Every structure is written in structure tokens, then in C-alpha cells.
Amino acid sequence: MFLDGYWELIKSGTWATIKLALLSVLLSFVLGLLGASAKLFGGALLRGIATIYTTIIRAVPDLVLMLLLFFSIQMGLNQITDALGWKVIQIDPFWAGVIVIGMIYGAYFTETFRGAFLSVPKGQIEAGMAYGMSPRQVFSRILFPQMMRYAIPGIGNNWLVVLKATALVSIIGLSDLVKASQDAGRATGNMFKYILIAGLIYLVLTSLSNIVLWYLERRYSAGAAKFEVD
Numbered sequence: 686m687f688l689d690g691y692w693e694l695i696k697s698g699t700w701a702t703i704k705l706a707l708l709s710v711l712l713s714f715v716l717g718l719l720g721a722s723a724k725l726f727g728g729a730l731l732r733g734i735a736t737i738y739t740t741i742i743r744a745v746p747d748l749v750l751m752l753l754l755f756f757s758i759q760m761g762l763n764q765i766t767d768a769l770g771w772k773v774i775q776i777d778p779f780w781a782g783v784i785v786i787g788m789i790y791g792a793y794f795t796e797t798f799r800g801a802f803l804s805v806p807k808g809q810i811e812a813g814m815a816y817g818m819s820p821r822q823v824f825s826r827i828l829f830p831q832m833m834r835y836a837i838p839g840i841g842n843n844w845l846v847v848l849k850a851t852a853l854v855s856i857i858g859l860s861d862l863v864k865a866s867q868d869a870g871r872a873t874g875n876m877f878k879y880i881l882i883a884g885l886i887y888l889v890l891t892s893l894s895n896i897v898l899w900y901l902e903r904r905y906s907a908g909a910a911k912f913e914v915d
Contacts, residue, residue, distance in 0.1 A: 688882070691869035695879075698865025699886055705782050705861060706848045712787025713847065714840075717794020724799050735795065742792035748853055754785045755857050782854035782861075790847050797839035802828070804835040841898035845891055862886060 688695060723735040742750065759776050766774055805828055813823040855864035866883035870876035 688869070689873050691865075691872070691879070694860075694865045694869055695862070695882065695886075698860055698862040701779065701860060702848075702851050702862040703890070705779060705786070705851045705854060705859070706844075708783045709786035709790065709851070710844050710847045712783060713790040713794045713843065716787065716791025717798045720791060720795030721798035721802055724795065725802055739792040739795050742789055747789055747850060748856075750789050751785050751853050751857070754788060755781050758784070778854065778857050778859035781857060782851070782859050786847060786850055786854070790843060790850070793843050793846075794840070797836055797843060798832065801832040801834075801836035801839070805831045837898070837902045841894075841902075844898070845894060848890060848894065849887065 720735045720738060723731040727735070745753075755776070758781065762774055762776065766772065809827055809831070810823055813827045814820075818826065851861055852863040855861050855867070860868075862883050866879040867876070870879035873879070
């Protein structure tokens with residue numbers, strides 16, 4: 686029997702890991718754009734909040750942050766339900782993982798986007814405004830596309846880190862790839878085999894990710910090399 690009958694468990698855990706990584710990186714992307722915009726274009730209050738956010742997140746280990754955020758969210762929810770007289774609501778480990786990983790890596794995306802925004806020549810933004818574009822048009826037609834060109838390498842690195850960081854969510858009860866492999870290893874008494882399988886699956890996922898990232902880098906860099914040569 687393939688993988689001693691634990692293939693479905695491993696497959697389910699792999700799919701949970703992929704979904705967790707995709708949704709987490711989407712949340713991180715949004716938080717990163719908001720954080721970078723706050724640091725570069727916001728007032729003193731927004732800049733201060735964004736700076737505190739990125740400083741704390743990058744200073745505390747991911748595992749510690751995950752436990753703190755998970756239990757603080759659950760405790761806060763318990764206080765609300767107690768005050769309203771409702772039944773206790775247990776946070777689903779999957780969505781807890783999405784929120785926690787998204788919040789953690791949103792800080793890294795913030796710095797990635799901030800550096801990319803600063804790399805766009807100011808003259809092009811001024812030229813867009815001189816042509817009568819609205820701030821929204823300048824952002825969507827000039828600033829964002831060029832920012833993405835500079836940000837793609839950092840985005841790719843952050844995505845790969847997020848993909849691997851999903852393994853941490855197994856500690857809060859999510860049956861991801863790591864937990865599924867551990868459960869299969871304990872049941873069969875062959876932990877090394879299943880952890881090795883998990884490592885190989887992560888290798889396949891990261892390799893496929895590198896292909897996609899290579900395509901995106903080429904797409905957003907289209908015309909850049911010719912422009913520089915000219």
C-alpha cells in the first residue's frame with residue numbers, strides 16, 4: 686500500500702500548507718503595501734504606527750510571535766464572548782495561522798515595498814502629474830508597475846520564507862504537511878521516512894515557486910533591458 690496507507694493524510698496536509706501559504710502571503714502583501722504607504726506617504730501618526738509594527742515584528746522570533754498572537758487573539762475573543770454571554774468560540778487553527786503568519790510577514794513586505802517605492806525615479810511621478818494624471822492614475826500606471834519590477838526579488842524571497850514558515854502552524858493544531866508527516870511517522874514507527882517525504886514535498890513546492898517567480902520577474906522587467914541599452 687502506497688506510503689503505508691497514509692498518502693491521503695500527506696496529500697491533505699500538503700494542500701492545507703499550500704492554501705495557508707497563499708492566503709498568508711496575500712494578507713502579507715496587503716499589509717506590506719499599507720505599511721510602506723504609511724511610512725512613505727502617511728502623516729506622523731501613521732509613520733509611527735508602521736515603524737513600531739515593523740520594529741517589533743522583526744525583533745521577536747517568529748515562533749514566539751506566533752504563540753503570542755494566537756493565544757492573545759483567543760483570549761481576546763474569550764473575553765468578548767464572556768462579556769456578551771455567548772458560548773466560547775474556538776479559533777480555527779487554519780485561519781489563525783493565516784492571520785498570524787500574514788501579520789508577521791507583513792512587516793517584511795513593508796520594508797520590501799518601501800525600498801521598491803524609493804527606487805522609482807521621482808521624475809517619472811512628476812511627469813505623470815504634469816500630464817494631468819490623478820494621484821490614483823499615477824500610482825496604478827507609473828508607480829506600482831515600476832515598483833513591482835524592483836520588488837519581485839524581495840517578494841520571491843518572502844514567499845519562499847512564508848511557505849517554509851507554515852510548518853510553525855503545526856504547533857497550534859493545524860494538520861499541515863509537517864503535522865501529517867509527524868502523525869504518519871509516529872503511527873508507523875518510521876519518523877525519518879515521513880519527515881524526509883515532507884522535506885522533498887517542500888523542495889518540489891519551492892522549485893515550482895522559483896519557476897513562477899522567474900516568469901513574473903521577466904514579465905515585469907519586459908522592456909527594461911532595452912530601455913537601459915538605448
